[in-house]
Amino acid sequence: MSEKTFGKGARVLILGATSGIARATALEFARRGFDLVLAGRDLEEMEILAADARVRCGNGVEIVEFDATNFDSHPEFWHRCGEVDGVICALGVMPPQQESERDWETCRAVIQVNYTACVSVLNLVANDFEARKVGFIAVLTSVAGERARKSNYIYGSAKSGLSAYTEGLRARLFVAGVSVTTVKPGPVDTAMTWGMEKLPLLVPPEKVASDIYRGVRRKADVVFSPAPWRLIMAIMRVVPSFIWKRLDF
Ligand SMILES: NC(=O)c1ccc[n+]([C@@H]2O[C@H](COP(=O)([O-])OP(=O)(O)OC[C@H]3O[C@@H](n4cnc5c(N)ncnc54)[C@H](OP(=O)(O)O)[C@@H]3O)[C@@H](O)[C@H]2O)c1
Numbered sequence: 001m002s003e004k005t006f007g008k009g010a011r012v013l014i015l016g017a018t019s020g021i022a023r024a025t026a027l028e029f030a031r032r033g034f035d036l037v038l039a040g041r042d043l044e045e046m047e048i049l050a051a052d053a054r055v056r057c058g059n060g061v062e063i064v065e066f067d068a069t070n071f072d073s074h075p076e077f078w079h080r081c082g083e084v085d086g087v088i089c090a091l092g093v094m095p096p097q098q099e100s101e102r103d104w105e106t107c108r109a110v111i112q113v114n115y116t117a118c119v120s121v122l123n124l125v126a127n128d129f130e131a132r133k134v135g136f137i138a139v140l141t142s143v144a145g146e147r148a149r150k151s152n153y154i155y156g157s158a159k160s161g162l163s164a165y166t167e168g169l170r171a172r173l174f175v176a177g178v179s180v181t182t183v184k185p186g187p188v189d190t191a192m193t194w195g196m197e198k199l200p201l202l203v204p205p206e207k208v209a210s211d212i213y214r215g216v217r218r219k220a221d222v223v224f225s226p227a228p229w230r231l232i233m234a235i236m237r238v239v240p241s242f243i244w245k246r247l248d249f
Pocket of ligand 1: 015018019021022042069089090091092094141142184191
């Protein structure tokens with residue numbers, strides 16, 4: 001990635017721009033000179049975010065409507081974004097696990113937003129970046145995808161699938177010089193975790209935003225945010241199944 005592409009004047013597309021982590025990440029990239037393309041379904045909220053970024057950083061900020069689960073609209077959406085140099089995917093929903101267990105519509109939304117929609121749109125991004133031999137992609141998965149817990153395994157399984165997708169995509173795009181960074185946060189203080197109690201190592205979205213920026217900058221393959229989650233999940237992964245299934249979390 002050339003200096004020209006990474007920084008001033010480069011355009012970064014933020015999918016799920018109204019998310020707490022995406023808002024902080026958009027500002028982090030804007031402060032570093034990037035122009036922003038904000039994509040989401042809440043146009044009013046994105047107008048507010050765009051105005052804020054323009055005032056704070058003086059960058060170009062555009063808004064493109066994006067409905068993650070309207071898969072047929074994705075090619076047209078990608079076309080409307082114009083030429084972009086980087087993509088950050090922050091799409092996600094995490095309703096209480098019990099709702100997904102009982103209600104298929106809820107369960108399907110978890111799978112579709114956290115996995116299928118990301119694959120649908122990132123396939124388009126990948127084909128374009130591969131042909132142009134340029135660009136970076138950062139995808140928000142989660143530590144929840146590292147090992148499935150009984151209290152959150154439907155969301156976790158979608159994130160696990162997305163992590164596997166990004167690993168394969170990274171290998172495919174490596175020869176084209178396109179970086180793919182898998183971002184695995186622990187609990188972050190956003191709307192997604194609002195009202196949840198006793199979340200371990202809870203961090204503000206600005207911490208994840210700066211980890212994303214630094215990870216993309218150094219073309220990291222996998223970023224845990226905050227960093228101690230890498231060790232914690234390495235330990236979690238080797239807990240034997242006969243113990244894991246008895247743990248109450
Ligand atoms: N917060 C955490 O503790 C945490 C931990 C690990 C990983 N993550 C992951 O990090 C990413 C960002 O998380 P967050 O906490 O910032 O999330 P958030 O504030 O809840 O935002 C989720 C984003 O997804 C968008 N979205 C959901 N369904 C959509 C649809 N059908 N079409 C278009 N957009 C849709 C939302 O748009 P609307 O505003 O229109 O609803 C919003 O922009 C997610 O992938 C999440 O799974 C979060």
